[in-house]
Amino acid sequence: MELSHEEILRYSRHLLIPEVGLEGQQKLKASSALVIGTGGLGSPVALYLAAAGVGRIGLVDYDVVDSSNLQRQVIHGTSMVGKLKVESAKQRLLDLNPLIQVEAFNEPFTSENAIRIAKDYDILIDGTDNFPTRYLTNDLCVFLGKPNVYGSIYRFDGQASVFFAKEGPCYRCLFPEPPPPGLVPSCAEGGVLGVLPATIGSVQASEALKLLLGIGSPLIGKLLLYNALDMSFDFVTLKKNPKCRVCGPNADVTELIDYEEFCGVPGHDHEDDGSAGADWDISASDLRARVSSASGLLLLDVREPHELAISALRGATNIPLGQLAARLSELDSAREMVVFCKAGTRSARALELLVSAGFKKVKNLKGGINAWAREVDQSLPIY
Amino acid sequence: MPVIRIPAALKYYMDNHSELDIPASSVIDLLAALAERYPSVKFHLLDADGKLRRHFNVFVNGVHIRELDGLATKLNPDDKLILLASAAGG
Numbered sequence A: 001m002e003l004s005h006e007e008i009l010r011y012s013r014h015l016l017i018p019e020v021g022l023e024g025q026q027k028l029k030a031s032s033a034l035v036i037g038t039g040g041l042g043s044p045v046a047l048y049l050a051a052a053g054v055g056r057i058g059l060v061d062y063d064v065v066d067s068s069n070l071q072r073q074v075i076h077g078t079s080m081v082g083k084l085k086v087e088s089a090k091q092r093l094l095d096l097n098p099l100i101q102v103e104a105f106n107e108p109f110t111s112e113n114a115i116r117i118a119k120d121y122d123i124l125i126d127g128t129d130n131f132p133t134r135y136l137t138n139d140l141c142v143f144l145g146k147p148n149v150y151g152s153i154y155r156f157d158g159q160a161s162v163f164f165a166k167e168g169p170c171y172r173c174l175f176p177e178p179p180p181p182g183l184v185p186s187c188a189e190g191g192v193l194g195v196l197p198a199t200i201g202s203v204q205a206s207e208a209l210k211l212l213l214g215i216g217s218p219l220i221g222k223l224l225l226y227n228a229l230d231m232s233f234d235f236v237t238l239k240k241n242p243k244c245r246v247c248g249p250n251a252d253v254t255e256l257i258d259y260e261e262f263c264g265v266p267g268h269d270h271e272d273d274g275s276a277g278a279d280w281d282i283s284a285s286d287l288r289a290r291v292s293s294a295s296g297l298l299l300l301d302v303r304e305p306h307e308l309a310i311s312a313l314r315g316a317t318n319i320p321l322g323q324l325a326a327r328l329s330e331l332d333s334a335r336e337m338v339v340f341c342k343a344g345t346r347s348a349r350a351l352e353l354l355v356s357a358g359f360k361k362v363k364n365l366k367g368g369i370n371a372w373a374r375e376v377d378q379s380l381p382i383y
Numbered sequence B: 001m002p003v004i005r006i007p008a009a010l011k012y013y014m015d016n017h018s019e020l021d022i023p024a025s026s027v028i029d030l031l032a033a034l035a036e037r038y039p040s041v042k043f044h045l046l047d048a049d050g051k052l053r054r055h056f057n058v059f060v061n062g063v064h065i066r067e068l069d070g071l072a073t074k075l076n077p078d079d080k081l082i083l084l085a086s087a088a089g090g
C-alpha cells in the first residue's frame, strides 16, 4: 500500500525508525484494529493507533458521553457531553488523522453481532468495563484466531497482556470463571485514578502496533501488573491452561454463549438505578414520605467513610459493605431498615446479605443517595 | 518470610496494605494465615468449601502455582508472591 507525500511527512518519525520504516508504515496503513469500548482504555488506545496511521479503526460502544467520564476518557470533550461516544471518538480521531478510516458501531457488543463486527479486523483491543464483554471478546478472539490485546484497571492497579490462543494462553486460561456477581467492585463503584488508563492503554497501543508491524516480543504468555501508588511494574508468566474450556485440548465451549448469564451481571458498568428487585426497592420519594412520618426507621449507609464527605443523609448509620458481614450484631433485625449507597448497587448486595442473615424488614433505596439528590434534596451533589 | 502483593480490590480489607510479610511454609498456609489475620477478607478469597475462588491466581516468584504444586506449593522465606484478582474496569 503506497504512501502519499502527505503521509510520508506525517509519519516521518516512524519512517526514521529502522524497525518501522516505509515498509512498516505501509503495513500499518493496510492494517485494522477493533477497539471495544471508548472509555478510559479505549481513549488512549484509539488516539495512539489513529495517530500512528493504522488504516482502519473500529470503535464499539453504545453509551453517551457523561461529564463523569471526562476525568479519564480523554478522547471526549466537554462539548460532547450527551452525544454518542462512538461519534464523539470518531470525530476526534478524524481530526487527529483524516488519512485513516474510522468505523463507528453504536451498539452493545454481544454474541449476536460480535462476529459480524469483528471478523474483518486484524486485532481486537479489549477496553471494555465489564466481565461479560471481556469473556465475549476472549472467546471471539479464540474462535476467530485473532489476538486479544487486553487491559483492565481499578483504582491504582492495572493489568495488560496479549491473549492469543494460537501462540499462548487466553483470558480464560487465567480466569476460568468470572467472580461471583458483586464480589469485584467496578470503577463506577470503586473509582479509578484518571491517568491510570493512560499507562495501561499505552501498553495496549504499543502491543497492538508491534503485532500489526510484526516486530518485537509481544506480551503473549506474560501479564503486566502495574501499581501507580508504588510505581511498580511486575511481570508474571502465563501458560496455556490444559483445562481451559475454550482453548484447551478438551474445550467444550465451541461457540459464543450468553455472557451476561455466564457472569451473572449485565454487560455494562452503569449503576444509575441500582436495584434489588421490585419487591425489595423503595424509591427516593417513597422514602421521603416514610422518613417524614417519623417511624423508627433505620437508615443504613453502606458506603465507604470517605464518601460521606461528598453527600450524606442525616441520622444514617454507616457500616461499609465490606464490614457488614462482621458487624451484623450492631443491627436490630426487628427494626425496619432502608439500606443505601451511592447508586443502589452495593446496597442491593448488602440487602442480600441482610436477608440471608434473617433480616426481613429491609428495603433498598433504588438509585442510592444519587437518586435522593435528584428527586428529593437538590442541595446534595450527584457523584 | 514470604512477601505477598495484595490486589487493590482486597487491600481495603487488609488495613490498606499493598504488601504483607506472612510467615508460612506453603501457599495454602499463607492464605489461611491471611484469612485469619483479616477475617473479613476470608469470604472474598475462599468459597464455601474453603477453596481459593477461581477469579484469583497466585504466582510465586512470577510463576503460576498451577505450574508448581498448586496450593501445596512450598515457600521459602525469600519468596515473593502475587495474589492476582480479576478486574473488569476499563
Ligand SMILES: [Zn+2]
Pocket (backbone or CB within 6 Å): A165, A169, A170, A171, A172, A173, A174, A240, A241, A244, A245, A246, A247, A248
Ligand atoms: Zn484458554
